Amino acid sequence: QQQVKQSPQSLIVQKGGISIINCAYENTAFDYFPWYQQFPGKGPALLIAIRPDVSEKKEGRFTISFNKSAKQFSLHIMDSQPGDSATYFCAASKGDYKLSFGAGTTVTVRA
Amino acid sequence: DTAVSQTPKYLVTQMGNDKSIKCEQNLGHDTMYWYKQDSKKFLKIMFSYNNKELIINETVPNRFSPKSPDKAHLNLHINSLELGDSAVYFCASSQERIAGETGELFFGEGSRLTVL
Numbered sequence: 109q110q111q112v113k114q115s116p117q118s119l120i121v122q123k124g125g126i127s128i129i130n131c132a133y134e135n136t137a138f139d140y141f142p143w144y145q146q147f148p149g150k151g152p153a154l155l156i157a158i159r160p161d162v163s164e165k166k167e168g169r170f171t172i173s174f175n176k177s178a179k180q181f182s183l184h185i186m187d188s189q190p191g192d193s194a195t196y197f198c199a200a201s202k203g204d205y206k207l208s209f210g211a212g213t214t215v216t217v218r219a
Numbered sequence: 220d221t222a223v224s225q226t227p228k229y230l231v232t233q234m235g236n237d238k239s240i241k242c243e244q245n246l247g248h249d250t251m252y253w254y255k256q257d258s259k260k261f262l263k264i265m266f267s268y269n270n271k272e273l274i275i276n277e278t279v280p281n282r283f284s285p286k287s288p289d290k291a292h293l294n295l296h297i298n299s300l301e302l303g304d305s306a307v308y309f310c311a312s313s314q315e316r317i318a319g320e321t322g323e324l325f326f327g328e329g330s331r332l333t334v335l
Binding site: 139140142144146149150151152153154157159195197201203204205206207208209211212214 | 223250252259260261262263264267269274275309311313316317318319322323324325326327328329
C-alpha cells in the first residue's frame, strides 16, 4: 500500500516554464518530507526537504509548498532548464529509519 | 571517491540461479539500506541495518538474505532467482534516522538485475 501518492506520472514543460508536482499523504505521524531527484542510470539524490511546521521552503529555483491541514505538499521548479529533466520523488518519514516514496514523476524540459 | 559504491552494476542471469550484490559506504554512516526499483521506477525499501543489526525487513521473500559484516558494508544475496526479481537494486546509507538535516539518504548508482 502506497503511503504517499504522487502526481502526475510525467510532465513535459518548455524551457523557462514552471513544473509542478503534487503529493498527498494520510499518515499524520509523518513529520519529514524530502524530495529526491534521479537522473537516468544514477541513484536518487536529495533535492530539498521540509518539515510540517513550515509552509514553504525555497532553494534556488526549487520550492516546496506544504499544506498540513490538507496533508498535501508540492514541488515547484521555476524557470525549468533542460538539465532539470529527471525523475522526481516525493517522500515521507515518521522520523525513524523508513522513507516511503511516491511513485515518481518524470519531468522532461524541452529546449 | 565514491560515497556509496555497489557492485556489480549489471547482472544478467537465468531463473533459478543465485546472485550477490555488494555495497560499501565510506561516509562513516551507521545505517545502510537496500531498496528495489521496479520497471515503473517505484522505490521500495527492502532491508535496513543499523550498526550491523537488522532493523527493517519489509516482507521480502526469504530468498533474499542481507548480510552486514561491518557497518560500512551491506551485501544482498538472492537465491533461486525468479523473473519478478528483475529490477534495479539500490544500496543507500544515512547518518542517523531519516528526520531532518542529518537524515539524508545517500544512494549508490544501482545494480540492474535481469533474470531470463
